[in-house]
Amino acid sequence: MDFNLTEQELMIQTRARDFANKLVKPRTVEIDRSGEWPIDLIPEIANLGFFGLQLPIEYEGAGAGYKCYVLAVEQVSQVSMAVAAIIAINALSEEAIYRYGSEEQKQKFLKSLAKGEYTAMFAFTEAATGVDPKMIVTTACPGGNYYILNGDKTFSSLAPGAGVAVIYAKDETGRITAFIVNPSSKGFIIGKPLETMGLRGSGTCQLSLNDVSVPKENLLGKKGEGYDILLSSINVGQLGICAEAVGTAQAALEMSLDYARKRPVQGKSILQLPTIQSYIGEMASRIEAARWLTYRTAALKDEGKSIRKDVAMAKLVASQAAVDVTNMAMQIHGSYGYTKDLEIERLYRDAKVTQIYEVVSEIQRVIVATSLIS
Numbered sequence: 001m002d003f004n005l006t007e008q009e010l011m012i013q014t015r016a017r018d019f020a021n022k023l024v025k026p027r028t029v030e031i032d033r034s035g036e037w038p039i040d041l042i043p044e045i046a047n048l049g050f051f052g053l054q055l056p057i058e059y060e061g062a063g064a065g066y067k068c069y070v071l072a073v074e075q076v077s078q079v080s081m082a083v084a085a086i087i088a089i090n091a092l093s094e095e096a097i098y099r100y101g102s103e104e105q106k107q108k109f110l111k112s113l114a115k116g117e118y119t120a121m122f123a124f125t126e127a128a129t130g131v132d133p134k135m136i137v138t139t140a141c142p143g144g145n146y147y148i149l150n151g152d153k154t155f156s157s158l159a160p161g162a163g164v165a166v167i168y169a170k171d172e173t174g175r176i177t178a179f180i181v182n183p184s185s186k187g188f189i190i191g192k193p194l195e196t197m198g199l200r201g202s203g204t205c206q207l208s209l210n211d212v213s214v215p216k217e218n219l220l221g222k223k224g225e226g227y228d229i230l231l232s233s234i235n236v237g238q239l240g241i242c243a244e245a246v247g248t249a250q251a252a253l254e255m256s257l258d259y260a261r262k263r264p265v266q267g268k269s270i271l272q273l274p275t276i277q278s279y280i281g282e283m284a285s286r287i288e289a290a291r292w293l294t295y296r297t298a299a300l301k302d303e304g305k306s307i308r309k310d311v312a313m314a315k316l317v318a319s320q321a322a323v324d325v326t327n328m329a330m331q332i333h334g335s336y337g338y339t340k341d342l343e344i345e346r347l348y349r350d351a352k353v354t355q356i357y358e359v360v361s362e363i364q365r366v367i368v369a370t371s372l373i374s
């Protein structure tokens with residue numbers, strides 16, 4: 001792997017930074033406070049080509065690869081993890097359709113997703129699932145040319161503006177099967193966004209599926225292949241979460257340096273205190289390690305390799321770094337960091353979700369260990 005970013009990678013990084021600073025930054029606080037999904041930013045993200053960075057040109061993507069995807073997510077996450085998550089969570093469903101969809105499905109849905117004509121949500125999680133697909137109770141029963149879906153999903157992000165939903169349900173044989181569903185279908189009800197602690201504004205909602213008719217040609221992959229589709233596509237979502245974690249931690253470091261430089265204690269800046277320098281040194285080192293593990297994992301994916309173990313390692317390390325770095329940043333900011341006047345408390349809240357969503361850290365450790373044992 002080349003440790004220097006290519007011209008294309010540098011260009012995408014710059015574009016993402018400019019977009020985040022000009023169009024997202026003025027909105028970050030409001031998105032977090034209101035928890036409202038910033039739907040008007042979708043065309044802006046689409047114009048930049050960020051919904052199709054990793055997809056091939058034949059499907060309206062940029063053909064730029066997964067490393068460019070993580071570079072863009074990282075830069076946007078430095079300003080707003082919620083907006084970065086729009087790119088990352090959307091990429092998960094794109095991956096499912098790209099790897100498992102029929103040519104017709106790719107023409108019909110993937111091209112529109114890559115162009116940002118609409119975004120996609122995925123709905124695996126239910127009240128009792130955790131990561132156990134056996135606990136899914138949503139059903140998909142065949143009837144004529146349709147499957148009829150019934151059940152309740154929870155924690156479905158990007159729901160308010162989604163043009164397609166990848167829904168995981170138990171088919172009539174009891175196996176998990178994936179479907180591409182139009183959220184405007186009769187009986188598809190999207191609840192109000194959940195009041196989450198962080199990542200506010202990512203449109204995370206409950207769904208009710210009441211006799212939702214899905215044309216048989218919208219079955220994604222083979223019958224019974226749903227869990228494999230989820231596991232493979234979630235790796236791309238997790239890559240995005242690694243970048244979210246790195247971007248959030250980097251923002252916390254930069255704010256801490258700035259604050260510490262200006263904050264006087266006993267006639268000198270706190271940045272001159274050994275304890276603060278120790279925090280800064282630890283923060284910068286942890287971020288750099290997480291960043292390069294993320295880039296390396298993306299590079300492996302670009303080479304067509306399986307990243308199941310590598311992305312588990314990267315997400316474990318990057319999410320822990322984000323939680324620890326934002327915690328140290330809070331300490332550097334003292335009482336002021338604990339108020340909503342400064343942004344550190346949002347970074348601290350946002351960081352935590354990276355250890356939870358799209359596979360909890362405990363299971364990431366098991367995935368890494370199992371890959372070494374078996």
Ligand SMILES: Cc1cc2nc3c(=O)[nH]c(=O)nc-3n(C[C@H](O)[C@H](O)[C@H](O)COP(=O)(O)OP(=O)(O)OC[C@H]3O[C@@H](n4cnc5c(N)ncnc54)[C@H](O)[C@@H]3O)c2cc1C
Pocket residue numbers: 089121122123124125128129130131154155156157158196199204353356357358359360362363366
């Ligand atoms: C903001 C947000 C957005 C989300 N977006 C989506 C989405 O778009 N689509 C979607 O389908 N889901 C989404 N989720 C759901 C998320 O991916 C799941 O909540 C997550 O996988 C954890 O599942 P759980 O909450 O049921 O945890 P549980 O399975 O109940 O686990 C609780 C705890 O038990 C322990 N634990 C559980 N299993 C094991 C094990 N095997 N080994 C060791 N320890 C274990 C861990 O400590 C874990 O944290 C989202 C969640 C959040 C918070």
